[in-house]
Ligand SMILES: NC(=O)C1=CN([C@@H]2O[C@H](COP(=O)(O)OP(=O)(O)OC[C@H]3O[C@@H](n4cnc5c(N)ncnc54)[C@H](O)[C@@H]3O)[C@@H](O)[C@H]2O)C=CC1
């Protein structure tokens with residue numbers, strides 16, 4: 001990029017960074033810092049994004065989200081736009097594809113020249129899990145013994161990996177609507193982490209959630225999965241699913257919790273179902289980072305209602321672009 005970038009040789013060259021290369025460059029600690037900075041920048045007025053546009057594709061359940069954003073920062077500053085889709089039939093194809101697929105356009109913030117097209121699916125997955133980790137860091141300043149993950153799909157898997165990296169839970173429980181899928185994921189994760197019983201599949205949602213310190217809900221369904229009466233005092237929930245009929249948490253949970261968001265523009269556009277319950281959002285995660293609002297009392301149940309932000313994708317695109325140029329020159 002022409003600002004704050006040492007790679008001036010490459011300034012005029014359009015770069016394509018494919019999935020394979022992105023995967024090679026992704027790093028949990030760098031992702032966490034990029035997402036934390038973008039959340040902070042939203043609260044500090046240094047990051048700009050409108051509510052995303054959602055294009056529905058007639059006669060299907062398919063969506064395309066258009067997510068433009070601008071972040072003003074010496075390290076993560078970027079102007080960009082992510083195109084991210086929800087194609088529910090993708091996982092059921094003969095050759096399965098992800099439900100969520102994404103690409104990011106990275107522009108020069110001074111001239112608007114297109115600098116890079118970056119495969120955005122892994123970036124989306126990693127930054128979403130990192131956003132939940134940032135929220136957990138600021139909302140759950142206590143012991144992290146038991147993590148409960150509801151949904152053994154792409155987001156369930158990446159949250160299990162990220163949260164183990166950042167928090168080192170003693171037990172990571174996994175529940176899925178089809179129990180075989182939870183069992184398969186637990187076996188794979190134990191093998192990858194060289195552990196025996198760290199990741200444990202639970203058949204019943206209630207058993208998975210009871211006594212958990214932190215809960216992640218990440219399914220594509222509209223069914224209620226978590227009941228308030230199962231949730232331990234002081235627990236923190238990362239509600240990751242983005243679904244207009246979102247009911248993974250029952251109404252009583254929202255009413256009994258302190259609910260935080262990632263950005264006001266997105267919340268006004270996409271979270272009316274929760275507002276209609278009479279729930280007032282306490283603020284953005286970035287407001288906790290800047291100190292504009294105080295953390296909740298320690299026995300409060302907290303919810304991070306994640307939508308995903310364009311400026312997280314901009315910061316991640318800038319990170320990956322700089323890493324790509326510095327390791328390929
Ligand atoms: N907040 C954010 O920034 C982002 C949120 N997401 C959201 O994460 C959610 C999960 O996405 P992926 O993991 O990529 O999808 P996936 O297709 O890989 O996994 C979906 C999971 O949901 C389960 N499921 C489907 N219908 C269900 C039902 N009725 N009841 C219970 N479980 C059900 C499936 O068994 C599967 O485990 C989606 O709602 C997506 O919108 C995805 C990316 C970013």
Ligand SMILES: O=C([O-])C1=[NH+]CCC1
Nearest residue numbers: 084124242307308309
């Ligand atoms: O922020 C994001 O990339 C998405 N949120 C919901 C689906 C994809």
